[in-house]
Amino acid sequence: PPSNASASRVRQPNRTMPGGSWLNASKPHVFLMLIDDAGWNDMGYQSSDLHECTPFLDELAAGGVKLHWFYGMHECTPARTALLSGRYPISTGTYHASVNFNAPWGLPSHYRLLPQYLAQLSYQTHMIGKWDIGHYHESLLPNRRGFGTFLGYYSVYVSYYEYIAELGSGCLNPNCFTDMHFSVGNTTTQVDSEGEYSTSYFGDRARIIISEHDTDLPLFLYFAPTAMHGPLSAPSHTIHKYAALLDGFGNTARREFAAALLALDETVHLIAEQAVDAGMWDNMVTIVMSDN
DSSP states (O other): OOOTTSOOSOOOOOOEETTEEHHHHSOOEEEEEEESSOOGGGSGGGOSSOTTSOHHHHHHHHTSOOOTTOOOOSSHHHHHHHHHHOSOGGGTTOSSOOOOTTOSOOSOTTSOOHHHHHHTTTOEEEEEEEOOSOOSSGGGSGGGTTOSEEEEESSSOBOTTTOEETTGGGOOOTTOEEOOEEEETTEEEEOOOTTSOHHHHHHHHHHHHHHHOOTTSOEEEEEEOSTTOSSOOOOHHHHHHTHHHHTTOOSHHHHHHHHHHHHHHHHHHHHHHHHHHTTOGGGEEEEEEEOO
């Protein structure tokens, strides 16, 4: 991947269009990224120690709107059900806990989700990454709830290289399973992605979706990577590339976090550059948020 410090081909979109708002000219493409477990002090532009770790995300923030009073939920599932349903989790029965790998519950299927509404507006809807709002019945799966394609996992966490729900290779529960799936329409298959670093793997899928998208139609891409959920991992090439920066972190856990964050920032940069190449960037709304 190109260096985060290299000159970016991504510029702030041109929102000025004759006759009024650019949003009225056509339905904008939407790229919604939900980072897992990133906190206030974890974005470079407002961080006390990670200010060199998110150069591209900082660039987006500088040219966008920063929501300084944006409140999240206390756990993964409540945050995700609220985001996709537009309802407080306390009213949907999803407030109390996260949907783990063998949980026999989820967000009830009678609640319509954002991609279902967008599909009615001709949006092509795709999801990548962590679902975590219910999977014990087919009616709860992403491909049955508005997403045309899905590549990702259903449970709370999979390791960055092994994709076993829910404790990585250390899972001793006999009910653990390989939790990586690919869905197109109503067909779902299990994917063998062991050995692929999840942030990069999901990023590659996002770039494929953008490169193959019919730009006459609006795109909704929900990107929910494993990053920055722990236990953390980062690819060796990232650790080597940013060794001088990472060596400055005396705290081992924070150094691991910084390495994974650098990898995420590079991945988002590559996705944005793909949107530029596809001619979609100037008509794309990019939203970056954390679940809790």
